[in-house]
Amino acid sequence: MPHFSHKDINALEHLYKINLINSCSGYKSANLIGTKSAKGISNVAIFSSVTHMGSDPALFGFFLRPTTVVRNTYDNIKETGFFTINHVQESILEAAHHTSAKYSANISEFDVTTLEETYKNNFWAPFVNGAPIQMAMEYIEEYPIKANGTILLIGQIKNLYIQDDLLETDGFVNLSKANIIAINGLDGYALPILKTRLEYQRPKNLSETKS
């Protein structure tokens, strides 16, 4: 079983290291975050760190580095207070991945990819047309992370739109019905198939257990 110590990891070549460490958290969500600057230039960028933080209030967080390509996303959210989260299905994968290229702030990724922007209910930020799940998000707060200079940015759902056939009677959203993608590492894309839903678990009667 290959083994890397802390010291081994530090000594790895850069690309090997980021491939390795990015794979080791497990599968990641694939989301396009849409924003628009105060001047009206739209932006869309792929993120793999959007994480559920709580349902009441409905909060999601994601991590960004202000010094890289995601500066446009961060700047636009700080200027306007709003963004969208849109899920990536298999059919838009290549265009979604291309949004990771470093375009300057005066170029909209909607103009250089096949992704189309769309607007709903007078919300400031653009949605990705046809995305199976679309969320209008309001900035709530942020935490600068001392350990590595990233920022945790937290937003709350203002409006949520879901493709008809995904929503089940108990509120569960079946992501695999829309061919929504999961991310493996830095550049791997996987297609998950729902296998099972398991029941709420209560402690076993200890006489039933192996001990």
Next chain:
Amino acid sequence: MPHFSHKDINALEHLYKINLINSCSGYKSANLIGTKSAKGISNVAIFSSVTHMGSDPALFGFFLRPTTVVRNTYDNIKETGFFTINHVQESILEAAHHTSAKYSANISEFDVTTLEETYKNNFWAPFVNGAPIQMAMEYIEEYPIKANGTILLIGQIKNLYIQDDLLETDGFVNLSKANIIAINGLDGYALPILKTRLEYQRPKNLSETKS
């Protein structure tokens, strides 16, 4: 397309709401976090919020609520400074899911499930035997989140163990070769298959674009 406003979401019945909002971040990682109290009682619990935060240093974060079942995990990490992250493959799914049951701190989930604890290189916290990726983690810092009372806990990889056949020559780890699971919502488990790896993207020459 079903639409939920902020107000609609607030008014939803509790179980419907948590099913819905938990599904809307996209696929989540499936990880077993192993800990051991200062008194020597081990604990293992499933988490869906482990997120890659950076590769240099190699940091992962996850969210926990000190008032629920995860109190044991948090208390043990705070007492000892160490934990493990272990990936969930399809063959241990039911046992992994059962660790979400609320056992008291004096009962080890290793004693009430088929999961087996194992120890490596004198590391304090238990690994899950047979997990295709196992990481020894050291506590770095935490952030209490004002918006909902959760805690972001950050750890650094001290040692990383990967099943032989998953590691590719450029450091990429092929999660689907080990049947590693992704989580959909609160209780849905999906099996992803790697479809493609896409190249590093640079901006297009604008004359090639649709605009």
